[in-house]
Amino acid sequence: MLSGLELKCLLLDEGVVGIDKAFKLPVRTSRSTAGPGAGKRSIALELDGHRMKVGVTRDPGQKYNLIDSEQDYDIAKNGQTIAQGVQIIPIAMHAPYQAFINLEAGCIYDCAFCVTPSMGDTKTISPERWVELILDSVKKEQVDAVAVTSGIPEDLRTTTDGMLFVVENVREALSDMAIGVEPYIEDVEDIQRFKDAGADEIKLNIETATQALFDRVCPMLDRQKVFELLPKAVEVFGKGNVTSNIIVGLGESDEEVLAASKQLIDMGVVPTLRGLRVNDGNRDRLTEALGTTPTKVPSSRLVKLSEGLKKDLSVAGMFPLELKTMCHKCGCCDIEPRWDI
Template sequence: MDDALRLPAESGRHLITELQALGLRLEDASAGAAARQGGAGPSDHKAVTVLGRTVMVPVHGDGARQSPFIARAPDARGVSVLERHGLAVGRIEFPRQPRFYALQTFDGVPYSMIAQLHGRDVLATTVLQTCIRYGRRSTSCQFCAIGESLKAGRTINRKTPEQLGEVARAAVLLDGVRHMVMTTGTPNFTDRGAELLCESAFGVKAAVNLPIQAQCEPPDDAAWFARLRDAGVDSLGMHLEAVTPTVRARIMPGKASVSVEDYLRAFEAAVGVFGRGQVSTYILAGLGDSDEAILAMCRTLIALGVYPFVVPFVPLIGTPLAGHPAPDAARMRGLLQPLGRMLIEGGLKSADIKAGCGKCGACSALASYETDAALV
């Protein structure tokens, strides 16, 4: 893509960090039509290619509406002038709608209701769109919108292994998808979704050879890690979201019943099955944890061989935290810069992850800080 302004690497990295922290206004509302609203993962975001890198940027919600960034109406190629406070800072591109979205299953379900394209080349799905914690304020994660897309009729609750295999094969053939993320609402207090993920991974691998990351809470029995690997899962995500017990109890009262210590034990067991760097965790900066607490946890995780994917918290429409402020760009730089160095020193690189959010990197600028640390 021909950028309007050629920015040095550091300025480009800062631009991406600012866009993810502040969001983006769209002059042409139809340009945001394909942005995800509700559901799991980067909801209320849109994929945007900035300086050759595809990232997920918030385009819905109060934060995005007040952003100093605006994307002017795109041309026929999907290229738009990006302005900050009225001054052009570059050109961005909106990826075209995936071709597999035009298809439907033999039983009439649109492929886009079964799996979505994230970033540039990642297929993502929530195999079970309901969660035992979601329906009650006393147990639900306050940042989660897993039920909103189901309520709006944009997805189906249970995606069968056959459906997932059919859609994955089409996404690879038609749109060049290179890896897949499978997450799930928590269905029970025992395997916590591991069995569903085993069935789903097996269905995909029976249809197409596509690297898969599965994501769930730590199961009650570490034997599930080997079962997941044997079913075709290549990497595993178990997401802390917040790292201190007080913040976890306040923000995700149900999920906090699985303690940080439980997660650390599960991480150690999972790394023994999948290998260093093939187990990861999401950490949301801005929920209340201090930067020091986040970085201390990252050091512990890296020592275990777990990739800590630190992303800025983005308030989602329809959640109790819809009005909660997102961390600013300066704070994210202060977190990601030392974390990038820690990852390189610990021998963990996003490029080495076989599949998943850390490999995609679209929801955080972390990979660019990791790359810069390697050059020092």
């Protein structure tokens, strides 16, 4: 039988499991509007402490299938059981045990890897309504953390103010809840504003391992500015409470990923390595930006990079990770040093 990590790697590589038409899932499926799984209906599974989000389909003829096994679930490959004791874990909002919202879909910055610019369906939900939805979710489900990200459909100030409103109001209602934010920031004062509003953790993304790749995929954003803001974020939020995404799979080498990751660690920032997912929402824009269509990042590469990341974090005294929100807390979509390595 596969171990938890082996199953996670397999499902990261395969992306989808079949479920029988008559099978009644014990949880709602989730449709992500941010992150690598954006646009898909998915569920979260757990085996031996390893969590994985996987797309589900009721279309027959799938190679891998999720089978109800009374107490828990099995995964079968062509009818043969390959993993047992799998749990389905409930997704509160986007992530297990988290109310992680994408405040606004659509984005004027149009980064090539991101599917948010191609999704406009949550645009009409006001910040006030998002606060109600989050508090409702906290009442009804097990929620340990709240997190807020957003596309920027009109202008940066409007989106930042909307995110601040949500954080402030959730904090007012839930004094003990861990709150994380993932904003794009240009005004350094906004870092302190998020802290004052009640955020515990912040993610400011450098997005790519190299500046040259950034110039291709995010020509409208300023990576240098993010590097300038990160030390301020560490000063305000504290070492280990600031994270930054590096997307893997845009054509960079492993050495470049770990060099960028080391740069972040040296600033007291926890890197978040995210494997690129190519789908209908980003394929054409990625091909145009890179001059080639990138392929899926194999899980074996993510394991290797995560091992390197864990080593560098340990040397810097930043491991074990204690982040309470967003991807390091969740651990579903990528190989995560805290849960998987």
